[in-house]
Amino acid sequence: xxxxxxxxxxxEENKGTYLSGEDIAxxxxxxxxxxxxxxxxxxxxxxxxDAVPNRGYCLSIQTDILSVQGIRKYLAPICRELKLEVxxxxxxxxTVLKEQAAAGAPEGTAILAGAQTQGxxxxxxxxxxxxxxxxxxxxxLRPNDCSPLQATKLTTMAAVAACEAIEAAARRSAxxxxxxxxxxxxxxxxxxxxxxxxxxxxxxxxxxxxxxGFNAYTPEGGFPENIESxxxxxxxxxxxxxxxxxxxxxLNHFMDLYSCRDDHAYVxxxxxxxxxxxxxxxxxxxxxxIFATALDVDDQCRLVVRYDDGSTQALSSxxxxxxxx
Numbered sequence: 001x002x003x004x005x006x007x008x009x010x011x012e013e014n015k016g017t018y019l020s021g022e023d024i025a026x027x028x029x030x031x032x033x034x035x036x037x038x039x040x041x042x043x044x045x046x047x048x049x050d051a052v053p054n055r056g057y058c059l060s061i062q063t064d065i066l067s068v069q070g071i072r073k074y075l076a077p078i079c080r081e082l083k084l085e086v087x088x089x090x091x092x093x094x095t096v097l098k099e100q101a102a103a104g105a106p107e108g109t110a111i112l113a114g115a116q117t118q119g120x121x122x123x124x125x126x127x128x129x130x131x132x133x134x135x136x137x138x139x140x141l142r143p144n145d146c147s148p149l150q151a152t153k154l155t156t157m158a159a160v161a162a163c164e165a166i167e168a169a170a171r172r173s174a175x176x177x178x179x180x181x182x183x184x185x186x187x188x189x190x191x192x193x194x195x196x197x198x199x200x201x202x203x204x205x206x207x208x209x210x211x212x213g214f215n216a217y218t219p220e221g222g223f224p225e226n227i228e229s230x231x232x233x234x235x236x237x238x239x240x241x242x243x244x245x246x247x248x249x250x251l252n253h254f255m256d257l258y259s260c261r262d263d264h265a266y267v268x269x270x271x272x273x274x275x276x277x278x279x280x281x282x283x284x285x286x287x288x289x290i291f292a293t294a295l296d297v298d299d300q301c302r303l304v305v306r307y308d309d310g311s312t313q314a315l316s317s318x319x320x321x322x323x324x325x
Contacts, residue, residue, distance in 0.1 A: 066247065084112065085109075090117070098197075138211040140207060165252075174189070281293070
């Protein structure tokens with residue numbers, strides 16, 4: 001860990017508290033000059049660090065910048081072995097992590113970014129990923145003997161974890177629009193994209209890259225016109241360490257569900273948070289649009305619907321999307 005990273009870790013662990021240059025230098029086994037240089041480097045990265053003679057340096061409690069050090073202080077023991085990397089901006093966290101996965105990166109490798117230039121959603125859609133207001137996260141999973149059907153449950157597991165994370169970090173109720181969108185008060189605040197690689201001979205999963213994007217805050221000037229009627233944000237105002245806490249809460253809740261592998265537990269949580277059950281929906285597929293009523297989410301996380309002719313069907317995600325009528 002470099003000097004700047006060590007200093008940031010120290011500041012994050014003592015946010016709002018003044019640390020003298022001498023104390024910092026002693027703790028990190030570096031010179032006072034090295035401390036000063038590292039502080040200036042962090043300031044260039046956007047960190048609000050106060051300096052007062054005879055008191056030292058202090059990281060403002062209002063700081064809300066996504067960082068490995070900021071996330072780790074909120075992680076539960078189950079997440080301690082995760083390998084985290086945080087970037088100001090990437091093309092797509094899923095794209096970057098898939099390259100690492102193909103090169104043999106271990107399970108638990110996670111890429112986080114403050115912005116994406118080529119963010120992607122389901123069915124080839126783009127995912128709006130502006131700087132400073134969102135969290136874009138991908139985690140690499142390598143479950144043993146995982147079939148394609150079992151792999152689809154990773155998305156629904158992540159949806160439950162996202163709701164629980166939002167409720168813990170922002171104290172707001174979140175709901176799931178089958179299969180991968182998270183809503184608050186009728187506005188989409190989070191989307192999930194899971195991409196997988198399967199062995200041709202075994203038919204089992206080689207790896208999955210689970211990507212999730214959170215709209216932590218409303219961008220300055222609002223959301224773009226094409227999504228302003230449906231997009232919302234998780235936090236109503238800037239929060240002290242809001243993004244780091246939200247990212248950590250998602251990882252805590254997801255890894256807890258993933259390690260438990262109790263399908264019934266998270267499927268029932270998914271049902272309880274469903275935005276569509278009992279409602280009239282439009283089902284969009286390559287063959288056209290049809291109306292139905294959403295009845296249930298079955299144990300395979302398929303959406304059970306009843307068509308107007310009285311017939312029922314359990315839908316898998318695939319190429320299907322739904323809209324509330």
